[in-house]
Amino acid sequence: MDTQNIYSAVSQHYGSLATDAAQLSRGYGTSVAQSFGYSQEELADVPAESNLGLSCGNPLAMTSIREGEVVVDLGSGGGFDVFLAAKKVGPTGRAIGVDMNKDMLALAEKNKASSGAQNVEFVEGQITKIPLPSGIADVVLSNCVVNLVPEDEKQLVFNEVFRLLKPGGRLAISDILAKKPLSDKLRQCVSAYVGCIAGASLVEQYKTYLREAGFADVLIQDANADLNVYMDTLPDGTKKVNKGGDSCSKDSPSETLGGCCGPKSTGTPGDSETASENTAVQPNLAKMASDIGDVDLNEWIGSYKIFAVKSPEN
Known part of the structure; x- marks a missing residue:
């Protein structure tokens, strides 16, 4: 897969999620977010x-965000972490989201209007070349986005983070990393790439990117999260249970595979089987199951x- 094809596939896929009813349902998003440590209070306090x-x-749980600070979120999507950061920095701070996808930016602006937040802004741009001035941020966040950047451009992301941060500024990222080298078949699968899998870097690669960018002190820790939460969560937030009682059946991978790109219902209105079993099928990941x-x-x-942390001396 060449770089341009990756960007096109990622943009097309995530643009479709910004307007999909299943993806926008509070039940699914709430269930997944709670699985990764967001509190009910946080989830109730954002659009x-x-x-x-x-x-x-x-990523917000990794660092103490203080009132008056400037926070930049890379790959901000609908603005979830931006709105949470805005609550923490207060009226004297700023929360800025950066995203390349116009549909996601439109959704974020819609959410901003409904929230009435005055300290929130969204900027269009790729996270390899961010249209913001150097030294603007006290904190840079990102949540499951850097893995979507082509491998030959990942270093640019961390160079940009270092540039954006003030001396002493903090980087806090949640991301999908590879535990071992991925197979060529998995690496070349487009559906697995937009599903946050095929583009995952090894831990040592990630450390190298950060050190090359200028960071001296780097901490990378496995959160030990069960990624099957994406497979097993239905649009209404309940958990999928197959007729055989196994929530991830080998016999029906196309019906159970999900991913950080989330679910998408393929049932048509009035489909009794779909309605009765509340089956969520993510077409992209169903294709991945078929591919790999x-x-x-x-x-x-x-x-x-x-x-x-960026050294105070930089």
């Missing part, structure tokens, strides 16, 4: 459609916490 269930962790076969995602990838 309902800002949380699309695309998280793989809670039965794969235990937790064996290959994991949700990781990444934290780094």
Whole structure:
């Protein structure tokens, strides 16, 4: 897969999620977010459609965000973490979301209007070249987005983070990383790439990116999260249980595979079987199941916490 094809596939896929009713349902997003450490109070305090269930962790929990600070969120989507950060920085601070997808930005602006937040803004741009001035941020966040950047451009992301941060500024990222080298078949699968899997870097690669960017102190920790939460969560937030009692049946991977790109209902209105069983099918990940076969995602990838501080001397 070349770089442009990756960007096109990612943009098309996530643009479709910004307008999908199943993705926008509060039930799915709430269930997934709670699985990754967000509290009920946090979830109740943001616009309902800002949380699309695309998280793989809670980066805000990694660092204390203080009143008056400037927070930049890379790949901000519907604005979920931006609105949470805005609550923490207060009226004297700023929360800025950066996203390349016009549909996601439109959704974020809609959510901003409904929230009435005055300290929130959204900027269009790729996270490899961010249209913001150097030294603007006290904190840079990102949640399950860097893995979507092509491997040959990932270093640019961390260079940009370092540039944006003030001396002493903090980086807090939740991301999908590979536990071992991925197979060529998995790496070349477009559906697995937009599903936050095929683009996952190894932990040591991630450390190298951060150090090359200028970060001296880097902490990367496996959150030990069960990534099957994406497979097993239905649009209403309940858990899928197959007729055989196994929530992730080898015999029906196309019906159970999900991903950080979330669910999408393929049932048509009035479909009695779909309605009665409340089956959520993510077409992209169903295709991945067909492309690569039965794969235990937790064996290959994991949700990781990444934290780094820019030296006060830089």
